[in-house]
Amino acid sequence: MRPAPVDLRQRLQSELDTLLARHDTIDAHLHNADRDVPGDWTDRAQLFENDTVLEALDGRTRARIVQIRLALERLGDPAWGRCVRCSEPIPPARLAALPTTMVCKSCAEAVGQ
Numbered sequence: 001m002r003p004a005p006v007d008l009r010q011r012l013q014s015e016l017d018t019l020l021a022r023h024d025t026i027d028a029h030l031h032n033a034d035r036d037v038p039g040d041w042t043d044r045a046q047l048f049e050n051d052t053v054l055e056a057l058d059g060r061t062r063a064r065i066v067q068i069r070l071a072l073e074r075l076g077d078p079a080w081g082r083c084v085r086c087s088e089p090i091p092p093a094r095l096a097a098l099p100t101t102m103v104c105k106s107c108a109e110a111v112g113q
């Protein structure tokens with residue numbers, strides 16, 4: 001088993017904290033916790049249009065949160081650092097650049113990621 005570097009765990013944890021805070025902010029905003037909904041219809045239309053952008057951003061944020069949580073779980077696993085497709089070790093440089101990746105470069109290319 002190749003132990004995961006401590007700094008990688010810290011990096012993932014700190015990105016996770018940032019994303020969770022962002023998710024909370026977006027969530028509160030979308031549920032009108034921090035704003036007044038305008039009475040004017042065109043202003044409301046603009047507001048809801050902005051909401052769809054925020055919802056898309058929140059969707060990406062939540063997807064990333066899931067990726068990071070999975071990566072943090074895998075860090076403690078003996079299989080960490082090995083490609084889930086071909087079982088070859090993933091080079092440390094790739095893991096440092098893409099700490100949530102589960103596949104090596106050639107497998108990533110093979111599956112079009």
Ligand SMILES: [Zn+2]
Pocket residue numbers: 083084085086087088103104105106107108
């Ligand atoms: Zn592979």
